[in-house]
Amino acid sequence: NAGVMQNPRHLVRRRGQEARLRCSPMKGHSHVYWYRQLPEEGLKFMVYLQKENIIDESGMPKERFSAEFPKEGPSILRIQQVVRGDSAAYFCASSPTSGSHNEQFFGPGTRLTVL
Amino acid sequence: GQQLNQSPQSMFIQEGEDVSMNCTSSSIFNTWLWYKQDPGEGPVLLIALYKAGELTSNGRLTAQFGITRKDSFLNISASIPSDVGIYFCAGQLYGNAGNMLTFGGGTRLMVKP
Numbered sequence: 001n002a003g004v005m006q007n008p009r010h011l012v013r014r015r016g017q018e019a020r021l022r023c024s025p026m027k028g029h030s031h032v033y034w035y036r037q038l039p040e041e042g043l044k045f046m047v048y049l050q051k052e053n054i055i056d057e058s059g060m061p062k063e064r065f066s067a068e069f070p071k072e073g074p075s076i077l078r079i080q081q082v083v084r085g086d087s088a089a090y091f092c093a094s095s096p097t098s099g100s101h102n103e104q105f106f107g108p109g110t111r112l113t114v115l
Numbered sequence: 116g117q118q119l120n121q122s123p124q125s126m127f128i129q130e131g132e133d134v135s136m137n138c139t140s141s142s143i144f145n146t147w148l149w150y151k152q153d154p155g156e157g158p159v160l161l162i163a164l165y166k167a168g169e170l171t172s173n174g175r176l177t178a179q180f181g182i183t184r185k186d187s188f189l190n191i192s193a194s195i196p197s198d199v200g201i202y203f204c205a206g207q208l209y210g211n212a213g214n215m216l217t218f219g220g221g222t223r224l225m226v227k228p
Contacts, residue, residue, distance in 0.1 A: 004157075033215065042119075042203055042218030043158070056215060091157050095214070101165060102209075103148065104216060106157035 002027065004094050004107035005074075012113045019079040019086070021110045025094030032075045033104055034060075034067060037089045049075060082114045121204055121219030129227050134191040136202060136222040143184035144206030148216065149176075152201045161202075162189070196226050 005024040013019050025032050031050055035043040045059040049069040060067065064082075069075040079086055089111050093104035121138045128134055138147070146165055150158035162173050164180035164187060171178055177190045187204055201223050205216040 006157075031214070035216075035218075040221075042121075042220050043205075043216070045215035045217070048215060059215065093216075101163075102214070103160055103163050104214075105160065106150075108155075108157045111155075 004029075004092055004105055006092050006107035006110050008110060009108060010111050010113070012115060013082050014115050015083055016081050019082050019112055019114075021077040021079075021090050021092075021112070022074040023077070023092030023094075023107060024074045025092075026105055029094035029096050029105075031095045031097065031102075032069050033093045033095075034075075034077050035091045035093065035106075037091060037109075043091060046077070079112075082112075084114050087112055087114045119204060119206060119217055119219040121222055123222055124220065125223040125225065127225045127227060128194055130194060130196060132194055134194050134198070134224060135188060136204075137186060137188040138204035138206075138219045139186045140206055140217075141185070144208050144217075145184075146207040146209065147178070147180050147187040148205045148207065149178050149187070149189045150203045150205060152203060152221075154200075158203055191224075194224075194226055199224055199226050 007022050033048050034046040037043045047060045047067045048056040064080045066078045089109045091106050091109045093106045095102040095104045118141050148163050149161045152158045162178040167184050168182050169180045175192045201221045203221050204219040
């Protein structure tokens, strides 16, 4: 039973380029969450999606960041015109549904480095 | 927004010792979770707590959901070298507020051989 998969594991971009991070949830999970982790800090919530719907994007910067979870294929977190401050580890988590007793399971993360 | 204070930030312990760490919040949660993160990896769920006052064990790990719903602690008994890592508490307030997790700052555990 494969867990949450993320790719790439490491991504290097120059300032001004675009970064695309992909997340495939666990089998049977229809809820996806994206979190960002800066060095020596805890994870910070960015966005919560279900298939074809953004449910909560309260943690996502208004500019340059977008997320989608299409009917087919992985969830994508897209960062346009990256800046050095975007360097961080980005984690995706999935859960089967919402509400109580639906723990979130995390992927291995994508480490983004902006030069 | 909600804030989670996790302590201690780091600790060195002798192999075989018991370890205790805790989290406090400025507001209540429905669920408390404890995760462990190894270097270069994502957080792995250790224990989930769903009810105020609940005490749950997973092997050498024991966690409790505080009565006020604003705190939780994690104990590790008889620590071993593979316990090294960063432990995070996370609170969840599901429902209309969404399902996001709010994480503490982490407790870095280092074990002296």
